[in-house]
Structure formats: C-alpha cells, structure tokens
Amino acid sequence: MESIAQLLQKIPKYDGLPEMLQALIPIIVSSIVIFALLALAVLFMVWLERKVSAHIQDRLGPMVVGGWHGWAQTIADALKLLLKEDIVPESVDRVLFKMAPFIVFLGAFAAFVVLPFGASSFVTDLNIGILYIVAVSSLSVIGIIMAGWASNNKYSLYGSMRAAAQVISYEIPAAVAIMTVVIYVGSLSMVEIVRAQEGGFLNWFLFRNPFLFLAFIVYFIASLAEVNRTPFDLPEAESELVAGYHTEYSGMRFAFFFLAEYANMFLVSSVAATLFLGGWTAPFSILQFIPGPVVFFVKALVLIFIQMWMRWSLPRLRVDQLMYINWKVLLPISFALILGAGWMAIL
Amino acid sequence: MLTYFRNIGQGILTIVNSMAVASRHLFKPSVTLQYPKEKWAMPERSRMRLHNKVEDCIGCGQCARTCPTDCILVKTEKRGKEEPPVFAADGTAKKLRTYVFDIDMALCCYCGLCTFACPTQCLVMTGDYEYSVYSIDEHIYHFAKEKPLIPAGSKEQSPSKG
Ligand code: SF4
Ligand code: SF4
Numbered sequence: 001m002e003s004i005a006q007l008l009q010k011i012p013k014y015d016g017l018p019e020m021l022q023a024l025i026p027i028i029v030s031s032i033v034i035f036a037l038l039a040l041a042v043l044f045m046v047w048l049e050r051k052v053s054a055h056i057q058d059r060l061g062p063m064v065v066g067g068w069h070g071w072a073q074t075i076a077d078a079l080k081l082l083l084k085e086d087i088v089p090e091s092v093d094r095v096l097f098k099m100a101p102f103i104v105f106l107g108a109f110a111a112f113v114v115l116p117f118g119a120s121s122f123v124t125d126l127n128i129g130i131l132y133i134v135a136v137s138s139l140s141v142i143g144i145i146m147a148g149w150a151s152n153n154k155y156s157l158y159g160s161m162r163a164a165a166q167v168i169s170y171e172i173p174a175a176v177a178i179m180t181v182v183i184y185v186g187s188l189s190m191v192e193i194v195r196a197q198e199g200g201f202l203n204w205f206l207f208r209n210p211f212l213f214l215a216f217i218v219y220f221i222a223s224l225a226e227v228n229r230t231p232f233d234l235p236e237a238e239s240e241l242v243a244g245y246h247t248e249y250s251g252m253r254f255a256f257f258f259l260a261e262y263a264n265m266f267l268v269s270s271v272a273a274t275l276f277l278g279g280w281t282a283p284f285s286i287l288q289f290i291p292g293p294v295v296f297f298v299k300a301l302v303l304i305f306i307q308m309w310m311r312w313s314l315p316r317l318r319v320d321q322l323m324y325i326n327w328k329v330l331l332p333i334s335f336a337l338i339l340g341a342g343w344m345a346i347l
Numbered sequence: 348m349l350t351y352f353r354n355i356g357q358g359i360l361t362i363v364n365s366m367a368v369a370s371r372h373l374f375k376p377s378v379t380l381q382y383p384k385e386k387w388a389m390p391e392r393s394r395m396r397l398h399n400k401v402e403d404c405i406g407c408g409q410c411a412r413t414c415p416t417d418c419i420l421v422k423t424e425k426r427g428k429e430e431p432p433v434f435a436a437d438g439t440a441k442k443l444r445t446y447v448f449d450i451d452m453a454l455c456c457y458c459g460l461c462t463f464a465c466p467t468q469c470l471v472m473t474g475d476y477e478y479s480v481y482s483i484d485e486h487i488y489h490f491a492k493e494k495p496l497i498p499a500g501s502k503e504q505s506p507s508k509g
Pocket of ligand 1: 397410413414415416417418419450454455456457458459460461462
C-alpha cells in the first residue's frame with residue numbers, strides 16, 4: 001500500500017480526515033486499481049487466447065471489431081455479458097447460486113494483494129506472502145463447489161466435485177515446489193524472494209540449479225491443474241459435462257467465472273514469474289532501465305502464452321490419469337526435489 | 348519401476364512433440380478468407396444468379412419449357428403487322444412481345460438447362476452469388492420491360508406452363 005498511500009498523502013487536506021477514513025481510503029483505492037488492472041489484463045488475455053488458438057489452428061480469430069485484428073472484440077463481449085438478463089433457474093439454492101461467482105473471483109483477486117509488480121509497486125508486503133497466496137487461492141474451489149451444488153444440476157455437481165478433487169490434490173506438489181524456493185530465500189515474503197534473485201537472469205532460481213529448474217516445471221504443471229486449464233480442464237470438460245460447474249450461469253455471473261478463470265491464470269503465471277523468473281528484475285543489466293512492472297508483465301505474459309500454447313496442443317486427461325500424474329509422478333518428484341534442493345543449499 | 352520412468356519420458360516427449368507441431372502451425376499463414384472483404388474468384392461458367400438480357404429475348408419460351416422446377420414464367424403476345432420490326436443482337440427477329448418474364452430464383456435448382464435451351468443466348472448465369480433478401484417474394488425477378496398492347500382479358504399466348 002506504500003506507493004498508493006504516499007500518493008494519497010499529496011492530496012490537500014488529506015491529513016484532516018478522520019483516522020478511520022485515512023486507513024480505509026488506501027485500501028479501497030488500491031482494490032479499485034487492482035480490479036481495473038486485472039479487468040484490463042483479462043480482456044487482453046482473452047483476446048490473446050482467441051488469437052493464439054486461432055493461429056495454432058490456421059485461422060485468424062476475431063478480425064473485425066475495433067479495426068486492428070479485432071482488438072475490441074473482448075470489450076464488446078464483456079459489455080454483452082454485462083447487459084444480458086441475469087437468469088436464476090427455478091430450483092437452485094438462490095443464495096449460494098448468487099454468491100458463488102463472487103467467491104470464486106475473490107480467491108483470485110485477494111491473492112493479488114501481495115504480488116510485487118515492481119520494486120515499490122505492490123499493495124502490501126506480507127511476511128508470509130507466498131503462504132497467503134497458496135491459502136487464499138484455494139478459496140476459489142469453495143466457490144466452485146458452491147456453484148456446482150447450488151445449481152441443482154448433475155453436470156455442475158460433477159464438475160465441481162472434479163474441481164475439488166483436482167485442485168486439492170495438485171496443491172500439494174505446487175506447495176512443495178514453492179518450498180524449494182523458500183529454502184533458498186529463507187523468507188516467505190514475495191518481495192524478499194524477488195530481492196534474492198536480483199542481478200541478471202543467472203541469478204534467477206530457474207537457472208540456479210537443476211533441482212530448482214525441475215521444481216519450476218512441477219509448479220507449472222500443478223498450477224495448470226489448479227486453475228483448471230487444459231489438459232487439466234476436467235471441471236468444465238465441454239464434451240462430457242456441458243460446461244461443468246458454470247452450466248447454469250449466464251450474463252454477469254458467468255462473466256465473473258470467466259474473469260476469475262483468467263485472473264487465476266494470470267495469478268499462477270505471476271507467482272511462477274516471481275518465484276522462479278526473478279519477478280520485476282531485468283534479465284540483463286543493460287535492460288535495467290525498463291520499469292519493473294513492465295518486466296514483470298512481460299514475464300507473466302510469456303508464461304501465460306505457454307499455458308495457451310499447451311492448451312491448444314494437448315488433449316484433456318482422463319480422471320484416473322489426472323490422479324496418476326499427481327500422486328504417482330508429481331508428488332514423489334517434488335519430494336525428491338525438495339530433498340535435492342535442500343542438500344544443494346547446505347553445500 | 349523401469350516402465351514408470353519410461354512412461355514419464357514418453358509423456359514428456361509427447362508433450363514436446365505436440366507443442367512443436369502446434370508452434371509450427373502458429374506461424375503458418377492462415378487459411379481464413381476474410382469473406383466480405385476478400386472473395387474467391389468463382390470458376391468460369393459456374394452456375395449462380397440468372398440474368399436475362401431481355402432486349403435479346405425472342406420470347407420463344409424454350410427456357411420455361413425445359414425448366415425442371417417450373418420457375419420461369421413467360422407471357423408473350425404477337426407484335427402487330429404495322430409495328431416496326433425488332434431484332435435481337437444476333438439478328439433473330441423478335442416476332443413476339445415478351446411482357447412477362449419472371450424467374451423465381453428461390454425455386455431454381457441451378458441446373459442451367461434454361462441457358463442451354465435459349466436460342467439467342469440471352470438467358471445466362473452470372474457470377475453473382477450474394478443475393479439474399481428479406482422476403483422470399485423478392486427472389487422473383489421480373490425481367491420483362493415491355494407492356495402488352497392487347498388489353499387485359501383478351502386471348503393470351505403463353506407458352507409457359509406456370
Ligand atoms: S437453371 Fe434450371 S431450375 Fe433454374 S431456371 Fe434454369 S432451368 Fe429452371
Ligand atoms: S429461351 Fe431465351 S429467348 Fe426464349 S424465352 Fe427464354 S430467354 Fe427468351
């Protein structure tokens with residue numbers, strides 16, 4: 001909250017406001033800023049995803065709206081979704097049904113609080129930052145279960161059950177992979193983790209040693225499963241479950257699920273960029289002049305692009321394969337990695 | 348144990364392979380045609396919208412007779428003796444006045460038989476394939492320009508079946 005709080009201090013007569021407001025306003029302002037940035041990033045990512053998918057399939061994707069390569073297509077779609085009628089089916093559990101999309105989104109949104117976009121541009125630097133992210137991002141699975149249960153639809157329930165099984169199991173290898181980094185930094189604070197990687201790309205944890213490199217791959221795969229991206233998109237498998245847990249949703253509530261999905265993608269990419277790719281630090285010392293947030297966004301975007309690339313080249317896994325990969329492959333490997341990384345750290 | 352590691356290796360190889368294939372396609376020129384802006388050049392003699400150059404039509408009604416879907420309606424009358432003779436572009440005398448020449452393009456099956464039957468080659472298929480309309484009635488094209496001399500109710504000479 002540092003930078004925003006400092007900016008607010010410059011407003012005349014700001015000091016004259018009551019204590020309560022002085023504490024509250026920075027929180028509100030920073031959440032609005034993050035929401036706006038997130039919405040923009042998501043609009044861009046949806047456009048990018050359509051373009052990437054189209055070009056991988058030798059198509060062009062949206063080309064008309066807005067002129068240049070249909071850049072305004074997602075804006076038009078978002079407006080359409082917001083203006084649509086909000087349909088709540090007869091026999092749903094109304095309270096849970098209406099609440100679920102926002103809880104799913106909240107899980108992604110709250111985690112952005114501790115992401116360090118630049119050396120001084122972050123909302124707050126918790127000393128348990130990464131732990132907080134792991135904890136808060138599993139909140140969205142509760143929303144997904146709520147959506148599936150409240151929809152009173154077997155496909156929704158199947159989807160949310162799958163989501164629960166998948167997210168909870170893949171959280172373990174992801175968290176263990178995160179621990180390998182924490183061993184080296186000795187701190188859970190996101191800012192400290194980035195500080196430990198300053199000074200060129202050879203200092204990034206990705207290239208420190210082979211154990212960390214593998215840990216990055218384990219984290220990347222596990223994070224794909226956590227955000228329900230193909231090849232782990234079983235909770236919303238179109239060919240089996242109509243649309244999974246958001247089958248019954250439409251209009252603005254559907255838009256929130258969509259927003260949450262892409263926000264989660266952005267979140268796991270940013271976490272991977274922070275933990276393994278040096279966050280806001282430039283890869284070469286000559287590139288030092290580029291502002292931190294730009295470097296950070298580029299790194300996150302590269303990872304997002306890889307996620308999309310994987311999505312459009314791999315088919316979906318079966319449920320048993322999903323569990324096999326987690327419990328029999330990723331988990332043993334991540335435990336071996338944490339041992340190896342610990343051994344390297346002691347050396 | 349060995350199969351376990353072999354499976355993992357195979358899985359990684361498969362992923363790398365499929366992503367390589369995907370990346371090759373990413374930079375391939377796309378096959379999409381931006382339709383309203385770009386169009387395919389239609390092959391010569393492709394069968395699309397019909398057009399009758401009615402100045403050359405002698406009103407013989409061959410087209411209506413040959414049409415398998417009965418979608419052409421031709422109504423003609425004899426020109427009077429005292430009228431100046433009219434000729435089609437190829438020199439055939441237009442002894443009949445064609446005062447109705449309707450084609451229902453919604454019924455047409457694009458067989459092209461009428462264009463073969465036409466002795467003066469005035470009924471042709473054009474290259475135009477974008478002629479959707481809001482009402483199906485607009486698909487009936489009225490080509491005739493001349494008005495009948497004989498007042499309505501008198502004997503008609505219609506070779507048309509329709
Ligand atoms: S193309 Fe065939 S169906 Fe169409 S008007 Fe000519 S003869 Fe009739
Ligand atoms: S066959 Fe040709 S000349 Fe004869 S009525 Fe039809 S369009 Fe006219």
